[in-house]
Amino acid sequence: MRSFSTDLHIHTVLSPCGDLSMSPSNIVERAAAIGLELIAITDHNSTLHGPTVRKIAEEKGIMVLYGAEVTTKEDVHCLCLFENEKQRILIQNFLDENRPEIKNNPDLFGHQVLVDEQEEIIEEVEPLLISGINASIDEIEKIVHQIGGLFIPAHIDRPKYSIMSQLGFIPKDLKYDALEISKNTSMDTIFKNYSYIKNARFIKSSDAHTLNQIGTSKMFLRMNNLSWNEFKMAILGIEGREIILS
Amino acid sequence: MKVSEIVEELNLEVYSGQNGLNRGVHGGYSSDLLSDVMGHAEFGDIWTTLQTHKNVIAIASLKELAAVILVKGYKPEADTIKQSNEEGIPILGTSKETFEINGLLYNLLKK
Numbered sequence: 001m002r003s004f005s006t007d008l009h010i011h012t013v014l015s016p017c018g019d020l021s022m023s024p025s026n027i028v029e030r031a032a033a034i035g036l037e038l039i040a041i042t043d044h045n046s047t048l049h050g051p052t053v054r055k056i057a058e059e060k061g062i063m064v065l066y067g068a069e070v071t072t073k074e075d076v077h078c079l080c081l082f083e084n085e086k087q088r089i090l091i092q093n094f095l096d097e098n099r100p101e102i103k104n105n106p107d108l109f110g111h112q113v114l115v116d117e118q119e120e121i122i123e124e125v126e127p128l129l130i131s132g133i134n135a136s137i138d139e140i141e142k143i144v145h146q147i148g149g150l151f152i153p154a155h156i157d158r159p160k161y162s163i164m165s166q167l168g169f170i171p172k173d174l175k176y177d178a179l180e181i182s183k184n185t186s187m188d189t190i191f192k193n194y195s196y197i198k199n200a201r202f203i204k205s206s207d208a209h210t211l212n213q214i215g216t217s218k219m220f221l222r223m224n225n226l227s228w229n230e231f232k233m234a235i236l237g238i239e240g241r242e243i244i245l246s
Numbered sequence: 247m248k249v250s251e252i253v254e255e256l257n258l259e260v261y262s263g264q265n266g267l268n269r270g271v272h273g274g275y276s277s278d279l280l281s282d283v284m285g286h287a288e289f290g291d292i293w294t295t296l297q298t299h300k301n302v303i304a305i306a307s308l309k310e311l312a313a314v315i316l317v318k319g320y321k322p323e324a325d326t327i328k329q330s331n332e333e334g335i336p337i338l339g340t341s342k343e344t345f346e347i348n349g350l351l352y353n354l355l356k357k
Contacts, residue, residue, distance in 0.1 A: 074299055136299060136323065167301045168280030 003220035003244055007031070008040040008065070009079060009154065009180065009205035010214060012049040016109035016130055019210040023119045024052040026211055032060045034215045038226060040065035040081050040205075044129040045095050047088045048114055056117055063226040068095065069154055071130060072137040077154040077161045079180060079205075080144045083228040090147045098135050104128040137163070141175055150235060151175070155182040155207060157190060170197060178203050178235050178243070183217035187245065201237055204245050220244040247271050247355065249313045249336055252292065256340065256350055258315065262327040263336035269312040274351050276344060280305050287311055292351065294344055298322050303329040303337075311335065315351075317344045 010027060011018040031039050039062060041050045050066035057064045066088040067081040082088055103126055104112050112125040133140070137153075144151040153163040153170070156179050163170055170176075178201040181190055191198055208214040223230035223241045234241040250267040253260060260267070272290030277283050278297050287293060287309045294315045295302065303326055306314055313336040316322065322330065322337045330337045340347050 074297060138299075138323075138325075165279060165281050166297075167299060168284045168305050169301065171299070171301055171304075 001222055001224050001240065003222050004037045004226065005035050005215070006038040006219050006221050007036055007206050007208070007215050007217070008038075008067070008081065008152075008203060008219075009042050009069070009207045010039055011043055011069075011207070011209050012041060012053070014046055014049045014112055014114055014125065014129070015043045015209070016104060016106075016112050016128070017209055018043070018110070020111070021211050022209070023115050024049060024056050025117060025119060027053060027214065028056045028060060028062060030211045030214050031057070031062055036062060036215050038063045038065070038221065038231065039214075040067040040079070042067040042069045042079055042081075044069050045071060045099060045131075045133060046125070046129050047082075047092045047095075048125070050088060051085065052115075052117060061226075063231075065228075065231070070095065070140055071132045071161070072140055073132050073135055074137055074166045075132050075161055076137050076163045076166045078137065078140060078163075079152040079154050080140070080149055081152070082147065082149040087147045087149060091144070091149065094135075094143055095133060098133045099127055099129075100131055100134060102128040102131050137167070138171075138174065145175065150177040150232065152178045152180050152203060152235075154180045156180065157185045157193075158182050164194070169194075177201070180205060182207065201235065201243060202245065203235070203243055218246045220246070249292070249338075252313075252351070252354065253336075253338060255354055256347070259339035261316075261322050261330070261337040261339055263313070263330035263334055265331075266313065266334035266336045269336075271312040271355065274348065274355060275311075276348050284308065294348055294351070296320050296344070298326055300326040300329050302326060303333055303335055306335045307333045313338055315340060315347060317342065317347055 054064040221234040275287040
């Protein structure tokens with residue numbers, strides 16, 4: 001087994017708050033330059049840029065997970081991670097069906113564009129992607145697990161859009177696979193503030209909106225090889241696979 | 247003033263927690279951030295919110311709030327109703343929005 005350098009929370013230019021430089025090719029180039037081996041593309045309420053990033057990253061030997069940072073009905077941000085195209089389409093359909101009809105205003109929120117491998121804009125996505133999906137955190141957790149993905153409440157320590165800020169505490173029957181802490185905090189602070197979650201598994205990722213933020217929050221996954229199965233075992237802490245935060 | 251009197255005066259729907267309708271209401275608090283309510287609501291407050299998650303009742307119980315009013319026609323989820331019945335904290339409902347129901351509540355409690 002060895003440790004794989006990992007960043008599971010990266011936005012692309014499709015996220016309204018994502019920097020214009022966050023094209024699939026730039027993200028892969030940056031990830032390769034700093035030695036990341038496993039990344040997840042997690043735009044707000046959309047998985048549409050995952051396939052392009054994966055295609056480009058394949059040549060460099062970087063594994064790309066399909067993901068989304070879903071905003072629940074309660075305004076809680078949750079990372080939802082998937083392995084394959086079939087799962088990606090299932091969650092994308094769910095997000096499309098449950099998204100409120102609010103048009104993005106690029107002047108206020110920024111552009112939401114899809115670009116191809118050559119960085120040509122293919123499409124400007126109209127509905128605002130950052131508003132809450134019309135489904136509760138419990139419903140979203142269930143759907144993600146039904147599809148076979150992993151469910152990780154995002155940046156739980158943040159005073160906005162986190163499970164702690166919106167719901168006060170983590171419901172004890174919520175079946176999360178891990179909890180993400182932001183780069184602004186430490187495990188000591190988390191344990192001090194929320195002693196009741198000390199048995200949870202934690203990830204730390206960059207929540208990158210600009211190229212230089214990618215990989216800024218160091219995390220390694222100890223596992224046998226780069227595969228979905230090994231990834232899942234590492235997140236769940238099975239048979240010696242584990243998450244190593246630094 | 248009792249929860250049941252407020253139900254009557256403001257024509258509220260009672261979704262659950264009927265056995266808590268005799269609770270006394272000492273004041274009100276309005277917020278949709280549950281961590282904020284956990285930090286700042288006080289014993290005996292009646293709480294207006296649009297959050298329907300079961301954590302609403304856990305926090306209402308922790309802070310010993312009198313009742314919860316869901317605004318804009320929002321309905322409690324099934325497990326929220328269950329907890330409300332167990333804790334004896336009524337969940338009430340109105341089609342009015344927060345601004346309006348708070349105004350009415352304020353006038354009622356000020357009397």
